[in-house]
Amino acid sequence: MPAPEPIHAPAVETRGLRRVFGASRGAGEVVALDGVDLRIERGEVFGLLGPNGAGKTTCIKILNTLLFPTAGEARVAGFDVVREAGEIRRRIGLVSGGESSGYGVLTVRECLWMFSQFYGVPGAVSGPRIDELIAVVGLREQANTRINRLSTGQRQRMNFARGFVSDPEIMFLDEPTLGMDVNAARRLREFVLEWVRARPGRTVLLTTHYMAEADQMCDRIAIIDRGRVLACDTPAALRRSVQGGQHVEVEVRGEPGDDDLLAEVAGVRVAWGAPHPERGTLTLKFRLPDERVLGDVLRTLEDRGLAVQGLSTRETSLEDAFIRIVGRGLDDEEGS
Amino acid sequence: MTWLERLVLDLRAARARAYVRVVGTFREPQGVLLDAVFPNLGMCAFVLLYRSLGAPKSFEALAVVGGVMTTFWLNVLWGMGAQFFWEKQNGQLQLYFAAPCSRMAILGGMAVGGLAATVLRSLVGVALGVAVFHVRLAAFSPWWLAAVFVATMAALYALGMMLASLFLLYGREAWHTCNALTEPVFLLSGLYFPLRTLGAVGAVAAGLVPLALGVDALRQVLMGRAAHGLFPMRLEFAGLCALAGVLLVLARASLDHLERLSKREGRLTQRWQ
Numbered sequence: 145m146p147a148p149e150p151i152h153a154p155a156v157e158t159r160g161l162r163r164v165f166g167a168s169r170g171a172g173e174v175v176a177l178d179g180v181d182l183r184i185e186r187g188e189v190f191g192l193l194g195p196n197g198a199g200k201t202t203c204i205k206i207l208n209t210l211l212f213p214t215a216g217e218a219r220v221a222g223f224d225v226v227r228e229a230g231e232i233r234r235r236i237g238l239v240s241g242g243e244s245s246g247y248g249v250l251t252v253r254e255c256l257w258m259f260s261q262f263y264g265v266p267g268a269v270s271g272p273r274i275d276e277l278i279a280v281v282g283l284r285e286q287a288n289t290r291i292n293r294l295s296t297g298q299r300q301r302m303n304f305a306r307g308f309v310s311d312p313e314i315m316f317l318d319e320p321t322l323g324m325d326v327n328a329a330r331r332l333r334e335f336v337l338e339w340v341r342a343r344p345g346r347t348v349l350l351t352t353h354y355m356a357e358a359d360q361m362c363d364r365i366a367i368i369d370r371g372r373v374l375a376c377d378t379p380a381a382l383r384r385s386v387q388g389g390q391h392v393e394v395e396v397r398g399e400p401g402d403d404d405l406l407a408e409v410a411g412v413r414v415a416w417g418a419p420h421p422e423r424g425t426l427t428l429k430f431r432l433p434d435e436r437v438l439g440d441v442l443r444t445l446e447d448r449g450l451a452v453q454g455l456s457t458r459e460t461s462l463e464d465a466f467i468r469i470v471g472r473g474l475d476d477e478e479g480s
Numbered sequence: 481m482t483w484l485e486r487l488v489l490d491l492r493a494a495r496a497r498a499y500v501r502v503v504g505t506f507r508e509p510q511g512v513l514l515d516a517v518f519p520n521l522g523m524c525a526f527v528l529l530y531r532s533l534g535a536p537k538s539f540e541a542l543a544v545v546g547g548v549m550t551t552f553w554l555n556v557l558w559g560m561g562a563q564f565f566w567e568k569q570n571g572q573l574q575l576y577f578a579a580p581c582s583r584m585a586i587l588g589g590m591a592v593g594g595l596a597a598t599v600l601r602s603l604v605g606v607a608l609g610v611a612v613f614h615v616r617l618a619a620f621s622p623w624w625l626a627a628v629f630v631a632t633m634a635a636l637y638a639l640g641m642m643l644a645s646l647f648l649l650y651g652r653e654a655w656h657t658c659n660a661l662t663e664p665v666f667l668l669s670g671l672y673f674p675l676r677t678l679g680a681v682g683a684v685a686a687g688l689v690p691l692a693l694g695v696d697a698l699r700q701v702l703m704g705r706a707a708h709g710l711f712p713m714r715l716e717f718a719g720l721c722a723l724a725g726v727l728l729v730l731a732r733a734s735l736d737h738l739e740r741l742s743k744r745e746g747r748l749t750q751r752w753q
Contacts, residue, residue: 163746166745208578210574210577211743211746233580234580240571243571245571246572249504254499254503258496258497258500261492261496262575262576262579262580263489263580264581
């Protein structure tokens with residue numbers, strides 16, 4: 145008897161999801177996921193942001209039925225990842241950036257057709273879909289070229305198209321634009337957003353190393369570190385959650401005297417200097433909770449005999465929020 | 481998903497995977513040359529040896545049948561047994577395990593495609609035997625030939641499907657495992673001499689290695705009494721059918737075990753792990 149279709153279930157739901165990798169070769173146990181609770185609704189583009197080793201890929205592998213959780217529960221499209229893997233596999237797609245797929249002797253078109261067959265897509269449907277995807281990833285001229293004659297970037301783009309060939313309900317994109325050139329990455333981001341917009345109810349779970357990508361694409365983002373979800377909200381709300389408003393950089397000429405030269409200005413939370421010996425200047429970076437305080441800062445600098453050479457401001461970015469929440473940047477090693 | 485939908489899905493997956501094998505054969509002409517000609521050089525050496533020693537003509541036919549079957553064993557070993565290992569290395573295996581089709585369908589496609597491609601290569605051996613060495617065969621039944629050949633291939637490729645998982649579970653470089661298995665199986669299968677020569681060892685080999693039983697049965701179909709068969713041909717045919725069934729079940733079981741272990745331990749099917 146076919147399994148019931150839980151159409152009202154969220155796209156992804158995890159409760160207390162935990163995954164521990166056993167000790168091997170002298171290394172101890174590694175806790176990759178430590179009680180992850182997530183709920184991703186249908187139609188969302190959801191981002192999973194975290195530094196290396198945070199547990200993002202482990203989470204995606206569990207949701208793709210490639211790994212068992214050690215404890216907790218994970219459901220995709222309403223189906224349990226352990227007991228109902230077959231139902232899940234029919235509904236999902238997976239693209240891992242930096243991976244290549246297919247066989248060198250096949251052409252791009254043949255390779256995409258092969259993968260469409262693993263998902264049971266009828267020929268009448270797969271043909272036009274493959275043509276569309278080949279155009280989207282910019283491989284129209286290489287459609288009949290053997291894969292072993294493609295460049296690395298072209299193979300990555302083909303791999304991206306491969307993930308969409310089954311037109312899945314829920315798409316898992318694990319660093320999909322890793323190593324791609326800027327134009328190709330931008331085109332693929334636009335495609336994903338259009339793909340979701342044109343198909344109500346389709347869901348994307350994205351992991352990425354590029355903050356701007358997550359900021360641009362995601363409706364909500366979960367920040368994960370050491371296997372735990374530290375924050376989960378819209379990009380705008382995450383930015384707002386970080387105290388402080390505008391970020392200011394002022395380049396000054398002169399001797400600042402002591403390091404704490406802005407301490408007397410109320411509301412300035414952080415201040416530090418970066419010297420530019422070649423220009424004989426110093427850049428002060430600080431955050432202002434209220435832009436009206438900027439006048440006080442400039443007056444203080446003038447009183448100290450520092451000549452302002454340049455000034456720039458920017459709003460709190462997702463990266464600022466990430467660093468504040470996690471305690472380090474995406475590419476920073478732990479403890480550095 | 482109904483059983484019919486599942487069947488259609490698996491047939492599509494098997495056809496797609498077989499397509500890679502067949503297309504690959506024709507797109508790499510230098511590969512055809514290497515795969516078709518080189519395995520037959522051993523066969524040529526034995527035919528010439530028997531001829532120079534003045535052995536009965538039937539021994540030359542015996543070596544030709546063994547040589548032709550060599551191509552299938554090499555395909556099973558390198559193209560089936562080692563295949564999941566290569567797939568893992570290039571990151572493809574996890575895509576198979578994430579796909580909704582059955583992994584047995586993918587292995588089945590590999591087997592059918594590999595078999596079809598290898599039949600073409602084995603014809604080179606047949607051509608060498610008939611046209612160059614003028615081997616003579618007894619009058620034989622084409623029906624029995626087809627039946628024994630199909631049963632041999634079913635058992636042999638089912639063994640390959642099982643080896644695909646076992647090679648990954650074994651955890652060594654597939655390269656070394658293939659090399660280690662090639663020559664012992666050649667010997668135990670009696671590829672260039674009657675299996676009966678091995679005595680009790682030959683009987684055990686016939687029960688374990690489908691190639692041994694298949695080669696012996698095919699020789700009996702093609703050469704009659706001159707084949708010096710180990711067991712009656714019909715008994716060997718029945719043994720091959722039984723082996724095919726048992727090996728298919730074991731292939732399925734080892735594949736399921738591999739998948740469970742992979743999901744539990746987070747390695748085996750995933751690259752760099």
